[in-house]
Amino acid sequence: MSFLWAIIAGLIIGLLAKLVLPGRQPIPLWLTILLGVIGGLLGNGLASALDVSDTNGVDWIRHALQIGAAAVLIALVTPAWGRRRA
Structure with missing residues (x-):
């Protein structure tokens, strides 16, 4: 079940990372999901390294770090994907 989540x-x-980035990112949905999962893991690791505490509510800082990490990954992968497709 955690795999589905x-x-x-x-x-x-x-x-959300694609929305933050300017312009269009012509990458497929499966790659968006993969980079989102990796960005989420990197964001969690970064939040732990920065000693961001867990709260009972929404962890806005942790989520911002996850989206930021995914945005960086998407920004790095999109040009390579475009060259591969051309």
Whole structure:
């Protein structure tokens, strides 16, 4: 069940990261999900390294770090994907 939640969270994080980036990112949905999952894991690791505490509510700083990490990954992968497709 946690695998399914990772996919759902990766989709949401990846789509939000694409919204943050300027312009169009012509990468497929499966790559958006994959980069969202990886960005979520990197964001969690960064939040732990920065000693961001867990709260009973929404962890806005942790989510911002996850989306930021996914946005960086998408920004790095999109040009390579475009060259691959051309």
